[in-house]
Amino acid sequence: MRILRAIPILSLIFLSVNAWGKNAFQVQEERVQQALQAMYNRKYDHAKSLFELICQSEPFHPMGPMGSLATQWYIDESNRGYQRRNEAFLPAIDKALGIYAEQMRRHPQNPELVFFYGTTMGLKARLLLGEKNYFGVLISGYQAIRAIKDAERRCPDLPDFRLPSALFSYYVGISAPYMKIASWILNVTASRDSGLQLIEEAALRGNYSRYEARALLAYIYYYFEGDWGKSLHYSILLASDFPDNPYYAFLSAAGLLQLMRESEANFYIQNIRKALPTLKKASREEYEARLLLLESQQAFQRRELATAEKLLKTFIDNYHFELDFDLGNAWLYLGNLYDLQKRRQEARACYRQVIALNNRSVAVRLAEKYLEQPFQ
Secondary structure (H helix, E strand, O other): OHHHHHOOHHHHOOOOOOOOOHHHHHHHHHHHHHHHHHHHOOOHHHHHHHHHHHHHOOOOOOHHHHHHHHHHHHHHHHHHOHHHHHHHHHHHHHHHHHHHHHHHHHOOOOHHHHHHHHHHHHHHHHHHHHOOOHHHHHHHHHHHHHHHHHHHHHOOOOHHHHHHHHHHHHHHHOOOHHHHHHHHHOOOOOOHHHHHHHHHHHHHHOOOHHHHHHHHHHHHHHHHHOOHHHHHHHHHHHHHHOOOOHHHHHHHHHHHHHOOOHHHHHHHHHHHHHHHHHOOHHHHHHHHHHHHHHHHHHHHHOOOHHHHHHHHHHHHHOOOOOOOHHHHHHHHHHHHHHHHOOOHHHHHHHHHHHHHHOOOOHHHHHHHHHHHOOOO
16 A cells, blocks of 8 residues: 555645635635645745645635644655654544534535545554554545545546545555555556546646646656656656755656656756745755765766766665655666666676565666666
8 A cells, every 4th residue: 555655745735726705715715825835835934824824814714724734744745754743643633524524514514524524534554554544544535535525426527526536546556456445445447548538637727726736747657657758757857846845856857868868867866955944944954865866866877887886886775765765766777777787696686685675666677677687
């Protein structure tokens, strides 16, 4: 279930909102748009203050509690790291669930409230997964899917409502048979291709979900599909819209390097370096590590193999982050490097490290290939 842990948290907070009381709601809606722009550009404190203002103002805007949760998630991750963040976050989730439950009691016909209740419950399932509380994951995950599907049933033509189900469909489509059985039990259509199609629809036509769908596509095409060109299309759009977010610069640089376009990648690498002094400790360490990985790719493409080996080993030895997709890529590159040096046994050992991650990434599939046939 590793891809579920990789789902960016913003995936859980988007839908198209109807007018609840036109003039006053428009003020709230403008605040939401400002808060989302700030959040995507990593201005988390500003976004947090805006979402808190939204929560304190009338009329109630369903984005308020979830948006506040999302920004707090990123603030805690930047300040504490993901492990300490997860430990302290469940009470905040339960508080938001209580707010949505009360609003649903007052407005039982409003599908937006049902959707946000479901996405908040999905966030709870994600945290419980990190704690290996699998029974809690099952209960929370079932409640999340049930609520989201209910909202989607009421508003079937809104791409924003369909994004969570689309992502789940894609995940099940690339997963083991037991996940397909689970999707049948939950009555969720499971197809890799249909999931991607619906995410692309949200990227094109979504309201709040447009940017998040683009981020998902950049991520999926890079780490799971191995379609560097499609990944780059979306990551460059995001890097242009949100130049203060080094994540989009990283995906852009990584995609360009995969396509052997190093001179263009340098622009985004420099942007990451410029951003480092502005980042909190945990985030700074993460992007310093990602710079090592990008620099190792550059050295590898120049056939500066000794430099690339040193950088890759440093990256691998110091890797302590939540997700292991970049770690898999690093082991893969190191195996490729050893193959070029005719160090076949060491290369095979690296490929086995990738395969052992079992994270369904394109790196695993390539490692299986190179385990049988050396990289050239």
